[in-house]
Amino acid sequence: xxxxxxxxxxxxxxxxxxxxxxxxxxxxxxxxxxxxxxxxxxxxxxxxxxxxxxxxxxxxxxxxxxxxxxxxxxxxxxxxxxxxxxxxxxxxxxxxxxxxxxxxxxxxxxxxxxxxxxxxxxxxxxxxxxxxxxxxxxxxxxxxxxxxxxxxxxxxxxxxxxxxxxxxxxxxxxxxxxxxxxxxxxxxxxxxxxxxxxxxxxxxxxxxxxxxxxxxxxxxxxxxxxxxxxxxxxxxxxxxxxxxxxxxxxxxxxxxxxxxxxxxxxxxxxxxxxxxxxxxxxxxxxxxxxxxxxxxxxxxxxxxxxxxxxxxxxxxxxxxxxxxxxxxxxxxxxxxxxxxxxxxxxxxxxxxxxxxxxxxxxxxxxxxxxxxxxxxxxxxxxxxxxxxxxxxxxxxx
Amino acid sequence: xxxxxxxxxxxxxxxxxxxxxxxxxxxxxxxxxxxxxxxxxxxxxxxxxxxxxxxxxxxxxxxxxxxxxxxxxxxxxxxxxxxxxxxxxxxxxxxxxxxxxxxxxxxxxxxxxxxxxxxxxxxxxxxxxxxxxxxxxxxxxxxxxxxxxxxxxxxxxxxxxxxxxxxxxxxxxxxxxxxxxxxxxxxxxxxxxxxxxxxxxxxxxxxxxxxx
Numbered sequence: 001x002x003x004x005x006x007x008x009x010x011x012x013x014x015x016x017x018x019x020x021x022x023x024x025x026x027x028x029x030x031x032x033x034x035x036x037x038x039x040x041x042x043x044x045x046x047x048x049x050x051x052x053x054x055x056x057x058x059x060x061x062x063x064x065x066x067x068x069x070x071x072x073x074x075x076x077x078x079x080x081x082x083x084x085x086x087x088x089x090x091x092x093x094x095x096x097x098x099x100x101x102x103x104x105x106x107x108x109x110x111x112x113x114x115x116x117x118x119x120x121x122x123x124x125x126x127x128x129x130x131x132x133x134x135x136x137x138x139x140x141x142x143x144x145x146x147x148x149x150x151x152x153x154x155x156x157x158x159x160x161x162x163x164x165x166x167x168x169x170x171x172x173x174x175x176x177x178x179x180x181x182x183x184x185x186x187x188x189x190x191x192x193x194x195x196x197x198x199x200x201x202x203x204x205x206x207x208x209x210x211x212x213x214x215x216x217x218x219x220x221x222x223x224x225x226x227x228x229x230x231x232x233x234x235x236x237x238x239x240x241x242x243x244x245x246x247x248x249x250x251x252x253x254x255x256x257x258x259x260x261x262x263x264x265x266x267x268x269x270x271x272x273x274x275x276x277x278x279x280x281x282x283x284x285x286x287x288x289x290x291x292x293x294x295x296x297x298x299x300x301x302x303x304x305x306x307x308x309x310x311x312x313x314x315x316x317x318x319x320x321x322x323x324x325x326x327x328x329x330x331x332x333x334x335x336x337x338x339x340x341x342x343x344x345x346x347x348x349x350x351x352x353x354x355x356x357x358x359x360x361x362x363x364x365x366x367x368x369x370x371x372x373x374x375x376x377x378x379x380x381x382x383x384x385x386x387x388x389x390x391x392x393x394x395x396x397x
Numbered sequence: 398x399x400x401x402x403x404x405x406x407x408x409x410x411x412x413x414x415x416x417x418x419x420x421x422x423x424x425x426x427x428x429x430x431x432x433x434x435x436x437x438x439x440x441x442x443x444x445x446x447x448x449x450x451x452x453x454x455x456x457x458x459x460x461x462x463x464x465x466x467x468x469x470x471x472x473x474x475x476x477x478x479x480x481x482x483x484x485x486x487x488x489x490x491x492x493x494x495x496x497x498x499x500x501x502x503x504x505x506x507x508x509x510x511x512x513x514x515x516x517x518x519x520x521x522x523x524x525x526x527x528x529x530x531x532x533x534x535x536x537x538x539x540x541x542x543x544x545x546x547x548x549x550x551x552x553x554x555x556x557x558x559x560x561x562x563x564x565x566x567x568x569x570x571x572x573x574x575x576x577x578x579x580x581x582x583x584x585x586x587x588x589x590x591x592x593x594x595x596x597x598x599x600x601x602x603x604x605x606x607x608x609x
Contacts, residue, residue, distance in 0.1 A: 117478070118460060160588060191481035191587070194579075220591055261588060281585040286461015287479075288585065 011113055011121030022328040023124065023319045026153050027106050030126045030313060033149040034104040037141075039128050042103050044085035050075035052084050057301045059269030064111045066121075078110035083298070083310060086129050091302035099132030099306070106315070120316060127292070127312035134296065134307035136243070139276055140250055142309050146290060147254055150280055153318045154289065155325060157282040158259050161248055162266030164273040164293070165240035166215060166232075173208035173234075185267050188216045207233050219263035222248075228264055247276060272298070278311070282321065289317045333381040336362035339373040341389040348388040355386075362386075400438065400445040401593055404454040404463040406472075410578050411448065413488040414467050420607075421600040443593075452476050455581070464586035465594065470576040471555055475516045481582040483598055487605045489578035493519055495571045496562050497551035498544055503570050510550040513543030520553040523573050541565045 008014065015023060031041070055062050058081065066078040079085060082105050094101060106126040113119040126149075130142050143159075150157050167188065171181055180199065187196035196213065203209050211231035218224050218231070225245050232238045244262065251260045266277045268291070277293035292311020299306045322328050336355055340348025352364045363382070367373040370387060377385050377397055385395040405411050405428075415425040423440035428448075431437055437446045447463055451472040458466040459478045466480075469489055473482065493516070497503045503510070510529070513536045514520040524531045536543055536552075541561060543549040555576065556562065556569060580601065587594055 114477070117456065158589060190479075191483060191582075193483065194485035195482070219588070263588070281588050283589060284461075286459065286583050286585050 009121070010115055011119065013120070017331045018323065018328065019319070021331060022322040023315065025328040026315055026318045026322055027124075027126060029152040030149050030315070030318075031104065031106060033152050034126075034128055034145065037102070037145050037148070039102040039104040039145070042086060042089060042105055043107060044079065044082065044089060044105070046079055046107075047076050048079055048085055048088075050077050052088055053077060053080055054301070057272065057298060058084055059272040064113070066110050066112055079107070080111050081109055082107060082125060082127065082312065083129060083295070087131075087298050087302050087308070090129075090131055091299060091304035095304050100138065101131045102128065103131070104128045124315035124319070125312045126315050127310060129308060129310035131299065131308040131310075132306045134294070134309075136246065136250075138307070138309060139247060139294065142292070142311065143247070143251055143278065144254055146278065146280070146292065146311050146313075147251070147256060149313060150290060153327075154280075154282045154321055156259075157280050157289065158261055159251060159256055159290075160219075160261045160263055160266070160279045160281065161244060161251070162263050162277040162279075162293075163240055163244050164267070164275060164277055166228075166237065166264050167212075167267045169234060169237045169240070170208045170211045170215065170231075173206065174203065174212065176203065184212060188212075188265050188267050191216045191265065193217070207231075216265035219261065219265060221258065221261060224262050224264065244276065276309075282317075284324070285317050285321065287314070287317070289314045333383075334361045334363040335382070336360055336384045336386055337365050337373060337377040337382045338362055338386045338388060339365040339367065339370055341370070341387065344388050344390075351386060351388050351392060398443075400443055401465065401590065401597070402445045402447060402463045404447045404449050404457045404466040404468075406451045406454050406466075406468050406578075407448050410451075410467060410469060410489050413578065414486075417486070417488075417601060417604050420604045444597075455480070458581050458583050461583045461585055464583055464590060465597075466581045467578055468581060470574075470579055471516065471519070473579060473581070474522075474574070474576075475518050477518070479584065481584055481587055482579050483582050483587075483594075484580040484601060484605075486578040486580055486601065487608060489576070491555050491557040491576050493523075493553065493573035493576060494556040494569045495523070495551055495553055495573060496556065496567045496569050499566050499568045503551050511548065512551055512553055513540050513549035514553040515540055516553060516555075519573065523553065541567060 050067060053060050053065065060080055065080045068076050070076055086103055090101060108122050108124050110122055113121055128145060130138060147159060184196065184199055187199065200209050200213050214231050218228050228241055232241045248260060248262060272295055273293040274296040275294035279288040280290035282289055290311055290313045294309040296307040299308055338348050338352040349364060352362050355362045365373040365376065367376060374385060383397055385397055387393045387395060405414055415428050418425050418439065423444060425439050427437045427439055428446055435448055439446050449457060451468050454466040454468040455472060455476050455478050457463040458480050471493065510531045512520050512531050512533050514533060515536060517533050517535050520533050534549060540552045540554045543552060544567065545565060551570060559569065562568060582594060
């Protein structure tokens with residue numbers, strides 16, 4: 001049998017040197033942004049029971065989860081998402097804690113993607129969950145945090161707002177089966193106008209059907225709100241629209257200006273998001289770099305009903321951007337190489353310790369001769385050699 | 398501003414697309430006289446055309462290295478992926494069909510049917526929808542050979558006129574779905590370059606209506 005001991009599985013990779021620095025730099029900038037706003041870090045297990053991610057409420061395709069079984073034959077998965085585990089954690093260990101809870105995480109998630117498409121199965125993510133509060137203040141708190149976190153890492157991005165209420169309200173007024181509704185939702189999600197028309201043409205042409213037809217086309221800036229007014233026939237829909245409009249203005253005022261856009265046709269993970277949904281895009285990255293929204297029904301699945309909102313940031317995407325823009329500390333050689341003459345190796349080690357205590361980066365040489373140590377220092381670009389014998393001599397190379 | 402990049406499926410769809418672009422005033426002479434170049438500026442240079450194989454069009458658009466793509470629905474159904482499907486361009490029309498030897502009832506008998514196809518995912522979805530267990534074999538070339546040689550009971554393939562089927566003693570058993578060329582867009586591109594893309598889509602839509 002062919003041995004696979006020299007490669008990593010498809011969809012995974014090793015990170016080296018500047019890649020690690022860029023990734024850590026992104027992670028620490030995001031963590032700082034979260035921490036300064038009062039969010040506390042949690043880490044959840046990499047292995048979870050499959051039941052935590054029940055597709056009925058998680059909206060995660062079971063075929064995308066890496067599965068295995070434990071000693072008792074129960075199905076485990078490699079964490080495909082961080083929100084469900086945090087909901088589980090809150091519902092069990094934090095249920096008596098003062099609300100709202102401000103939590104953040106920096107940990108990878110695992111999804112099995114179709115092969116050879118250039119997608120990663122192991123994705124670095126960072127994000128927050130704000131649990132136990134609803135209303136415009138809570139929503140804006142989370143959006144502000146999203147903007148601040150992204151601003152620290154992405155030079156230019158657009159934040160896009162949507163709301164799950166439009167689709168839900170229109171769907172409510174239409175005489176369609178669950179399967180048909182899923183077809184409609186999927187056509188709207190992919191902005192497949194042709195497929196959407198084909199389905200809707202078979203239905204009685206009511207105001208709701210007309211609204212559904214318009215929904216995926218309603219994206220852009222301020223003008224969308226005027227255009228949307230006609231499809232919001234019910235009082236509830238009107239309320240949703242004016243709520244979103246308020247949020248839109250508030251986010252504009254936060255300094256994003258024209259960089260905030262809306263798309264009423266955002267219908268991702270239907271039944272998971274309950275109210276506002278938001279995402280972010282940046283030039284040069286073909287997918288969203290942030291995904292989030294309000295999911296008020298999730299905690300009830302863990303017998304601890306409470307409103308909640310959160311988002312996850314694609315750390316791999318931001319790392320790529322940081323690498324492209326040189327936004328990280330380039331790896332550099334040690335400042336000093338410490339070489340101990342024969343019989344002075346202990347003295348050399350304590351000299352190195354004294355130097356590192358001052359904050360200098362130094363390596364201790366394992367060479368047999370001073371000439372070897374010098375060659376080594378030159379090849380790595382280390383500019384100073386400290387030779388430790390009876391005395392300590394600094395040699396500049 | 399970077400030019401808008403459109404990935405174009407080489408071959409027949411390429412000709413139809415070039416004709417459509419010419420019609421809406423985007424001169425495609427550079428595509429007609431392309432030589433060996435693979436990235437070609439068209440019109441006033443605000444658009445670039447990239448020539449690629451059908452499945453690659455989807456890959457390029459999905460990753461956002463091309464903003465738009467023109468590709469057949471057959472390829473979309475076979476490879477999936479996440480992108481926006483903005484427009485049915487109305488050309489490149491044909492259909493997916495299940496076809497088998499003339500005079501033989503495909504659905505008779507108890508044995509598990511063997512299906513040959515260049516489009517295993519389309520075939521799988523079709524039979525899953527019918528709750529039928531079949532054995533699917535991927536064939537790269539002329540799929541019509543498989544039933545003739547006795548390898549398969551039927552084939553799932555693109556049918557245009559049905560002439561090839563007829564000449565080989567095969568006939569359509571069931572139409573799976575209609576196919577035509579589609580305009581697809583990268584999801585980030587559509588949001589970041591909305592005005593440009595929508596203007597182009599509107600022009601293409603108009604050209605399509607006039608064609609009717």
